Amino acid sequence: MEHMGIEPGRLQFSWVSSAESTKFVSVVNEVTDIIKKLGPNDRFVKKDVRVA
Amino acid sequence: MTATIDRIKEIVRGVLTDCRVDLVIGFRKGTVAMMNEPCFIKSPDEADQLVWDSNCGINLANYLANRTGKIGIIAKGCDSRNIATHIIENKIQRDQLFIIGVPCQGMVDRRRIIAMFDGEVREVVESDGRVTVKGADFEKTLEKSELLQQNCSLCTHRNPVIFDEMAADPVEEQQNVDRYADVKEIEALDSGQRWEYFEKLLEPCIRCYACRNACPLCYCPTCFVDESRPQWVGKSQNPVDVRTFHFLRAYHCAGRCTDCGACERVCPVGINMRVFTKKLEKDCFENFGWEAGLSPDVRPPLDTYSPDDPDDFIK
Numbered sequence: 001m002e003h004m005g006i007e008p009g010r011l012q013f014s015w016v017s018s019a020e021s022t023k024f025v026s027v028v029n030e031v032t033d034i035i036k037k038l039g040p041n042d043r044f045v046k047k048d049v050r051v052a
Numbered sequence: 053m054t055a056t057i058d059r060i061k062e063i064v065r066g067v068l069t070d071c072r073v074d075l076v077i078g079f080r081k082g083t084v085a086m087m088n089e090p091c092f093i094k095s096p097d098e099a100d101q102l103v104w105d106s107n108c109g110i111n112l113a114n115y116l117a118n119r120t121g122k123i124g125i126i127a128k129g130c131d132s133r134n135i136a137t138h139i140i141e142n143k144i145q146r147d148q149l150f151i152i153g154v155p156c157q158g159m160v161d162r163r164r165i166i167a168m169f170d171g172e173v174r175e176v177v178e179s180d181g182r183v184t185v186k187g188a189d190f191e192k193t194l195e196k197s198e199l200l201q202q203n204c205s206l207c208t209h210r211n212p213v214i215f216d217e218m219a220a221d222p223v224e225e226q227q228n229v230d231r232y233a234d235v236k237e238i239e240a241l242d243s244g245q246r247w248e249y250f251e252k253l254l255e256p257c258i259r260c261y262a263c264r265n266a267c268p269l270c271y272c273p274t275c276f277v278d279e280s281r282p283q284w285v286g287k288s289q290n291p292v293d294v295r296t297f298h299f300l301r302a303y304h305c306a307g308r309c310t311d312c313g314a315c316e317r318v319c320p321v322g323i324n325m326r327v328f329t330k331k332l333e334k335d336c337f338e339n340f341g342w343e344a345g346l347s348p349d350v351r352p353p354l355d356t357y358s359p360d361d362p363d364d365f366i367k
């Protein structure tokens with residue numbers, strides 16, 4: 001995805017077990033912070049409707 | 053070339069006469085120059101229709117998935133790798149097949165040849181590594197090695213990897229080719245430039261799906277782009293929908309694509325969508341040392357797990 005031009009950081013992967021609630025919270029917070037810094041996504045957003 | 057096709061015909065006649073196969077999938081001359089078409093040969097006397105030259109770029113493995121009965125198939129290097137992939141994926145059984153292997157020296161890039169001349173190219177004849185292009189009022193002889201499709205000029209598996217009989221002696225494999233120069237160029241761009249690059253690349257796409265239809269890997273009974281419940285991807289010409297189709301199709305081909313070039317070859321508007329599949333091919337090679345379809349007996353990286361698989365993208 002990043003190769004295709006999605007900004008680095010917008011796509012994140014994590015592995016959180018159902019027993020790891022604290023890890024879940026910290027991952028969510030961390031991802032939210034990173035994404036907030038990146039700002040609104042303007043790639044992969046449909047700006048107009050086009051038909052053939 | 054003539055010796056090869058004579059030998060192919062001889063083998064085909066033999067396997068059909070002995071009823072070892074019900075049909076043989078091969079190529080016959082198409083209606084326009086440089087467009088040989090796939091054909092199904094069902095009786096020994098039809099074998100004379102077969103041709104073999106540098107215009108056989110379509111991947112014949114595409115006609116194998118889920119076929120029943122005994123099938124003969126003519127396979128160059130890449131076709132044989134896609135046949136191996138079909139066997140791995142249970143789309144065909146090895147014992148159903150009689151594979152006639154043909155060492156390949158590359159297919160010519162018909163678009164490049166057409167672009168070189170003003171008039172219509174009516175005929176292209178080959179001999180000894182040279183091609184003669186003829187039109188109504190021109191004729192020119194060119195070196196074949198300079199006219200190859202890009203994927204063929206970078207190919208390192210010209211000899212079939214599985215076969216029952218070879219129609220010619222193996223050819224020398226190309227050494228020291230940088231298979232991924234084009235992907236590296238894209239990787240060197242920054243994120244925004246890459247976005248623009250693909251935006252431009254896909255701009256002319258009319259979503260005819262010819263690339264998907266020509267690809268032997270795209271055998272799903274209902275492709276995700278055709279599903280309407282749920283509708284995974286919009287059906288419009290909106291660049292977001294077009295891009296979603298292309299990158300998702302590429303992902304579906306990850307670890308399976310042999311860079312046969314059939315998809316690019318059939319595109320009516322000349323898009324090189326192989327840059328998507330090649331990136332994944334490169335990643336598979338670098339991370340897992342994997343090249344698709346080299347053996348029907350080795351499981352591909354996407355369905356095997358090893359504790360030392362790279363995982364630093366997971367937090």
Ligand code: SF4
Nearest residue numbers: 257258260261263319
């Ligand atoms: S063959 Fe070309 S135009 Fe058709 S869907 Fe594929 S990339 Fe688009």
Ligand code: SF4
Nearest residue numbers: 267309311312313315
């Ligand atoms: S994606 Fe294209 S190059 Fe890869 S196997 Fe399919 S048709 Fe061949």
